[in-house]
Amino acid sequence: MVTQxxxxxGTETSRRRLTAELWIVLGLSLxxxxxxxxxxxxxxxxxxxxxxxxxxxxxxxxxTREYLDLAYQVLSIGFALVPVALALYLLSGxxxxxxxxxxxxxxxxxxxxxxxxxxxxxxxxxxxxIYFLGHALDMNVSILPSTLxxxxxxxxxxxxxxxQNAVVEEVIVxxxxxxxxxxxxxxxxxxxxxxxxxxxxxxLYQGYGMAIGNMLMGVVFAYVYHRTGRVMxxxxxxxxxxxxxFVGYDLFADExxxx
Numbered sequence: 001m002v003t004q005x006x007x008x009x010g011t012e013t014s015r016r017r018l019t020a021e022l023w024i025v026l027g028l029s030l031x032x033x034x035x036x037x038x039x040x041x042x043x044x045x046x047x048x049x050x051x052x053x054x055x056x057x058x059x060x061x062x063x064t065r066e067y068l069d070l071a072y073q074v075l076s077i078g079f080a081l082v083p084v085a086l087a088l089y090l091l092s093g094x095x096x097x098x099x100x101x102x103x104x105x106x107x108x109x110x111x112x113x114x115x116x117x118x119x120x121x122x123x124x125x126x127x128x129x130i131y132f133l134g135h136a137l138d139m140n141v142s143i144l145p146s147t148l149x150x151x152x153x154x155x156x157x158x159x160x161x162x163x164q165n166a167v168v169e170e171v172i173v174x175x176x177x178x179x180x181x182x183x184x185x186x187x188x189x190x191x192x193x194x195x196x197x198x199x200x201x202x203x204l205y206q207g208y209g210m211a212i213g214n215m216l217m218g219v220v221f222a223y224v225y226h227r228t229g230r231v232m233x234x235x236x237x238x239x240x241x242x243x244x245x246f247v248g249y250d251l252f253a254d255e256x257x258x259x
Contacts, residue, residue, distance in 0.1 A: 015184060021090050022180050026198075029083035029172055034201035041204040044141065052138045056206050059146040059161055059246060066151055073148075073157045077164045084168055087176040102175030103230025116236025119224065123217055124241050130216075134209025141207050145249035155247055162242030170234040173198050173218070174225045192222040 026032070044054050062072035091098035099105040134140035148154050173195055181191045196218030200211040221234050 018180050018184055025087050030202050037202050037204040050138050051207055052135050054141045055144055056141045057144045057147050059148055061148055070153050077160050080164050084171050087172050103232055112232040115233040119237035120240035130213035139207050139209030145245045158246040159243055162246050163239050165242050166235045166238035170231050175231040195222040
């Protein structure tokens with residue numbers, strides 16, 4: 001079981017600072033996404049079409065002009081990582097870097113890679129089942145992983161997008177959030193549930209079925225982090241899931257008759 005560094009002093013001032021850091025980081029990143037996702041789901045549920053008849057696109061064009069679209073895609077990916085930099089900066093301190101503190105480093109490359117790939121297989125297959133079951137029960141929208149035009153840079157950008165998603169989510173909703181909640185004195189079950197609920201909340205734009213599926217994934221990922229103290233295997237697993245989804249859809253959607 002991993003142990004996390006506690007604040008230097010258990011003063012009310014230090015608690016207020018940790019709480020403020022949480023609200024600021026989440027307000028700039030996944031907390032903000034959760035609020036928008038809730039509004040998006042309400043908008044979908046109040047439309048005349050059934051939820052399963054609506055779509056959500058994960059990687060959409062931002063311009064009809066090839067290189068302008070490329071510039072927008074790269075800028076979007078880059079700026080999405082700024083809250084990660086902020087979270088790591090706030091976690092930094094004497095003795096260990098923030099990367100070492102949450103296990104987001106290359107200290108165990110082989111082990112992290114194997115663990116991450118195995119975790120992606122454990123999560124991926126049930127995840128597909130949850131998606132198709134939720135869609136059949138009108139609990140999910142139809143998810144389009146990519147509608148980018150076919151350019152030379154499409155696949156590299158989709159890979160970068162997958163890596164960005166993995167880094168942002170696992171560093172913030174697992175490494176940063178769980179560390180700060182533990183420092184605030186929360187019990188482990190409440191920490192895991194909070195991390196999982198947040199993960200589900202910012203996926204609500206895909207439907208409440210997918211939100212439930214992501215909450216279950218969040219419980220597994222949070223518990224793995226609690227046991228190992230390393231975010232890197234989670235980043236590997238998440239990256240694998242998204243790369244297969246994004247790139248596989250882009251390359252084989254027409255052959256498989258997908259929309």
